[in-house]
Amino acid sequence: MDFVNSALDYLLGIPILGWGVQVGLVYKALLLLISLLIFTAFILLADRKIWAAVQMRRGPNVVGPFGLLQSFADLLKFALKEPIIPGGSDKVLFLLAPLLTATLALTGWAVIPFGPGVVMADINLGILYLLAISSLGVYGVIIGGWASNSKYPFLGSLRAAAQMVSYEVSIGLVIITVLLCVGSLNLSDIVVAQQEMGLAHMLGVPWLSFLNWFWLPLFPMFIIFYISALAETNRPPFDLAEGESELVAGFMTEYSATPYMLFMLGEYISILLMCAMTTVLFLGGWAAPIDLPPFTWIPGVVWFVIKLSMVFFMIAMAKAIVPRYRYDQLMRIGWKLFLPLSLTMVVIVAFVLQLTGWGWHGGMA
């Protein structure tokens, strides 16, 4: 009984109403889930608006003022329509695939630190956990494509499998360079390290903290990470898994209604997760860009969301202005360009850190 009580306390405890000493995990999770879903709804709209603005269109502008409620209207539409399951499909796997995609995309957010101490699970191997979660994202696509029992989805899922496995390699190596500089896999430690060391400290102007962040010393890795994140999440210009000009809609061809919505949602949430990873690894997480009063009054969570939105803006612009890659070109970039480049950078960064002793708390030691 003791263990049941402590488990209940951990999950459901509220300090004010008695029954426990800490705010239960369930409430934090619900708060994170709801705010994430609402944020995703507006990010979806922003994506379409940015795309439209580049092409001199207006974008969605009918539902609500400036089309602000468009995503909610889409949600209602998807939820109320009839899901069609193809006759020859593997029904269990067909419905499991979108669920898997959406759940995995949401799971990653457990370790993201939004502010100092504002994190669901502050685990020591946070970044490895994120890598593991993002490497699982490919299953939703493969299973969905196979279970549809149709040509286009199958071709789309084969493309996605090869693509996501290839780009994970360079993402892993980029993460390793950051880890070498920090000497810890904890995401909060990575953010704190970017405040406590870096170029601004070396120049004697510690208040210019945006110069401290890793995007500057590791600039090539920042670019590689950005492009690999596009490829890993199947965003244009690397959206060959769903390239409509040759594969109808790729692995999503046979999906409709709620299962389709889950795929869509999972995709956008994992894009946001990649933006959050970029923010934490390269853009100083919750830290203010200039460490002086007017900027430090704004809470860290707000800075985190601002940076995340800026990274997303870059990703949305890539969709609007870059033409889609050919598949062999995509593979060429992944294996012949990014892999050797990031491997070399790992070696160079390791050497520099060992010789100079830069790096947080002596870095690797």
Place this chain on the structure above:
Amino acid sequence: MTLPLFFFYLFAAILVASALMVISARNPVHAVLFLILAFFNASGLFMLAGAEFLALLLIVVYVGAVAVLFLFVVMMLDVDFASLRQGFLQYAPVGVVVGVILLLELLLLAGSFVVSPEAASGSVLPIDAATDNMRAIGLVLYTRYVFLFQGAAAVLLVAMIGAIVLTLRHKTNVKRQNPVDQVARRPSETLEVVKVKSGQGL
């Protein structure tokens, strides 16, 4: 029953059940998916044992990369399991022999720990319990076992090169794109600007 014990039995039960399903599933794709489930539960067991680095590495490497390639190949190949099953009885004795040998070895290993408890403690490296397990593994791998580690890496490298050599074919008459050439091209090398008077051809 304590919470870790409960989860141990949960993970272990699912692990054994999904391992059985791997060899008994009719559809090869389902078999691979059950294999992935088995990997997951094994990583859960590692997590319970306090080896969280190994647990996550198991997911990144085996589930995230190796099993994806398995699934990739199994989906592409049209494996007919009915015809594979016809040879089942013929090969069964070999399988039984391998299984018995493995079981005996495991029993010997476990038995040796019971007979002499110091044998079990002898194989454990003195690692400070305070260091996290990624650092601990790194310190051991790159100091005490560095040659074995490099040796394993060399074996893998040779295997990789071997696989590439086996499948590498230089096809003739294939047009390949060379981006360096494309970027290096200048208008002066390829274009010729000709002034043509109207009404006259070239």
